[in-house]
Amino acid sequence: MEKVLETARIICRESLAPLIVRLRLHSPGISAAARAGQFVMLKVREGIDPLLRRPFSFHRIHPDKGEIEVLFRIAGRGTLALSKLGPGDPVSLIGPLGNGFELPLDRTTQIAFIAGGIGIAPLGELIAQALSGPGQTQKAHLFYGARSASELLPEDIVSQFGLRVHFATDDGSFGYKGRVTKLFEEFTARADEDFRPAEVYSCGPLAMQYHVAKWALENDALSQLSLESLMGCGIGACLGCALPAADCGPGDDQRFVHVCEDGPIFSAGSIKWNQILIQQSPPPTYLFS
Amino acid sequence: MEPNPDPTIAAPDLSVQLGPLHLKNPVMTASGTFGYGEEYASLTDLGKLGALVVKGISLLPRAGNPPPRIVETPAGMINAIGLENVGVEVFLSVKLPYLCGLDVPVIANIFGNTIEEYAGLAERLDGAPGLTAMEINVSCPNVKEGGMVFGTDPAMTAKVVEAVRRKTSLPLITKLTPNVTSIAEIARAAEGAGSDILSCINTVAAMAVDVYSKRPRLANIFGGLSGPAIRPIALRCVYEVTRAVKCPVIGIGGIASAADALEFMLIGARAVQVGTANFVDPTITAEIIEGIRLFLEAEKIAALSDFIGTLDTSCLFPFAEDACGSIEI
The missing domain is CATH 2.40.30.10 (Translation factors)
Known part of the structure; x- marks a missing residue:
């Protein structure tokens, strides 16, 4: 379309x-x-x-x-x-x-959703689609973290998503204390929980996505990461939203993908994570209001 | 009741003649802000454009600079893309054939690291079906070699233009940088070396930093500022250039409305290119063309060429010679 x-x-x-x-x-x-x-x-x-x-x-x-x-x-x-x-x-x-998420065809697959901060945004529609329709027998969990409780959506709204949710905050003000990817890693390693996701879907800051990508590659899981970038045009004209691609271009040069056109959904293995300059968090509101 | 408009009065003539280049209207897209046209095809009617200037092309594909490549600034943005492009062969085999199917003149923007590369590009592109003109980029601030290095030196600019001129008979535009002490001097050098047309300005060298991370906003540290923020700088440059050379000049820099475009034409630009505004509003070029037409109708100007260069700088002090002029206020 x-x-x-x-x-x-x-x-x-x-x-x-x-x-x-x-x-x-x-x-x-x-x-x-x-x-x-x-x-x-x-x-x-x-x-x-x-x-x-x-x-x-x-x-x-x-x-x-x-x-x-x-x-x-x-x-x-x-x-x-x-x-x-x-x-x-x-x-x-x-x-x-952009390209959009693809849900697994095999509806019995275990899947994990991982959201950092406002990265919860695109997962809302994805989760709704994953949990609806025929044969939705898959086991799905949402791991949702932020810097602090005030940056999370209220629990009653998240519970309406209709799946098991694990909260984490960096400062421990709500849920697990620590980064959400650590909570995810610990949970999937637990012997008393039979949760070994074959596919992870995530959205959040690049610092979080790096840990998701690392886990997915180490555990041989499929992954669909919604990556972010500043954008000039959003339609592939300005070439401003580049990220380093894992594979090289002609002549062994670094090749770049563009978040707006090639993404925003990428697999963990398609990005050269060690070449990413992590963007800082936005400034406090008193600086721009 | 308003009287009916006289049907014998023809619609204003928006066509412009830039040396060997004839355009049905003066509004083009600026290089690097419109991809290769296809990106915008579903959002705006490309056939309405005076001409379409494509993303800068080099002999070999270029990967461009590492990210972050762009940052927004007040009424503008700074970019350091680093001339990422598909290279001339893919341009000729894939991008240009698509554009040939449209009813719009296509202008190739060319870039090289050496004079030989500029010449090689011109040779490869010369005679390509559907190509109307070439614009030489001697003014990109975001690459280590070539680009602005050539465009900040009159002798080097002349050498690039001469080398390209020898390889093509297509109308030749040289795009100038504002990041020089005297843009007029560079303009004269380019004209003297055989450039049919000059376009100015490319982006203004700039930077932005983040006080929290204590890091530059761009991985390249420096970039080029574009958008409405640079329009007054561009206007001054175009004014200087139009008075330094005889060849036609294309005004570029922060144009985001018909009024902006008319400012450049008032001071003598024969045509304009719209850049960053395309990102914000993909239909802006069509709106600008329509706005110019409405202006000419309202002002009862039959042809745009009658308006170009009509800036009145005489008698800036109308009371100076007046009897009242001696009154101290």
């Missing part, structure tokens, strides 16, 4: 946590074609500041209603401006973009 430029209207805006906002948008052209793991380029407001569109994954897709949901953390001037919009406000979207 071709990408389209569409003016969507906000139907509903909900604040789910101190800095996490969920928007429901009427966007019939995009919702009809959207798949889990794909994204839209959204202009948070008209004018030249902030200048660029921002990428947002589909948190939920409702093609029957012509609606999509996006979930975001207020992390900079763009998301702050977006958080101030409400029902009836128009926003310009380009989408659907």
Whole structure:
């Protein structure tokens, strides 16, 4: 399905946590074609500041209603401006973009979902699809971590996802104390839990994704990682969202993949992780508000 | 009731003549901001463009710089892509045939590490079916060799242009960098060496840092600033260049509306290229073309060429000669 430029209207805006906002948008052209793991380029407001569109994954897709949901953390001037919009406000979207997740054909496969911070966003639709439909006998767990409890979605919302959820926070303010990938590694090693996922789906900061990739490669599991990058255009023109590819290009040169076109979903083995310059967390809100 | 518009009045003529290059309207896409056209085909009508300038091409494919490659800044962005591209052979076998099927003039932007590479590219591209013109990039700030190294030195610029000129009879555009003391001097060198047309400006050398990680925002440390933030710089450069040379000039730099485009044409640019604004609004070039048409209609100007270069810098102090001029205010 071709990408389209569409003016969507906000139907509903909900604040789910101190800095996490969920928007429901009427966007019939995009919702009809959207798949889990794909994204839209959204202009948070008209004018030249902030200048660029921002990428947002589909948190939920409702093609029957012509609606999509996006979930975001207020992390900079763009998301702050977006958080101030409400029902009836128009926003310009380009989408659907990127490759999207593929669910396993064998529905008996054990699968793990791993989310770091706002990386929970694209997993919402993916989990809904994985748990619906015929023969959904697979054993699926969600491992969901953040720096602190205030950066997690409330437990009652996450419990509606309909699968077993394991929480982790870096500061121990909720759930397991430590990084979510450590919780995941420990859980899959437990003798009293028969959970050896054959496939992992993850979204979160690159520092987290590195550990997911490492686990997947060491345990010979299939993996679909939704990777992030700053983007200029989202459609493969600016070539700004490059990541180092594991394989080389002609003449043994480093080859780069582009998150917008080749991704945002990549397998663990397709990225040269030791060549990634880890991006820092966004600054505290007092610096941009 | 408003009187009906006189049906005998023709729609304004938007066509422009740039030396040997005739365009149906003055709006082009800037190199590196529109891929090879295909990326935008489902979002906007490519056939409306005056011309399409493709992503810079080198003799061999280039991988580009390591990420992070871009960062957003106030009303702009800094990029250090490093001229990642598919190389001239893939361009000729895959990208150009696609563009040939569209009703739009295609301009190849060429880049080399050495003068011989520029010449080799021009030779390979010369006579390629569907190619309308070549734009020589002597102004990329993001590569270690070539690029801006050539474009900051008048003698080197002339050597590149001469070498390319010898290999092609296609209309030749030289794209200039603003990162020089005198852009007029470089412009004269390029014109003297046989460039039919000049385009300016390429991005402005810039950088951004992160106080938390204490790291540069770009792996390349430096990059090129583009977007509306650079438009006043671009306007000044185009003004200087149009007054330094006789050949036609294409204005580039932060154009995001018809009014922006008209500013460049008012000071003498014969055409414009739209860059970063394509990322934000893929239909912006069509809107700019329509906006220019509406402006000419409203101002009752029959042809765009009648408007180009009509900036009035005379009598900036209208009261100076007046009797009142002596009054101290």
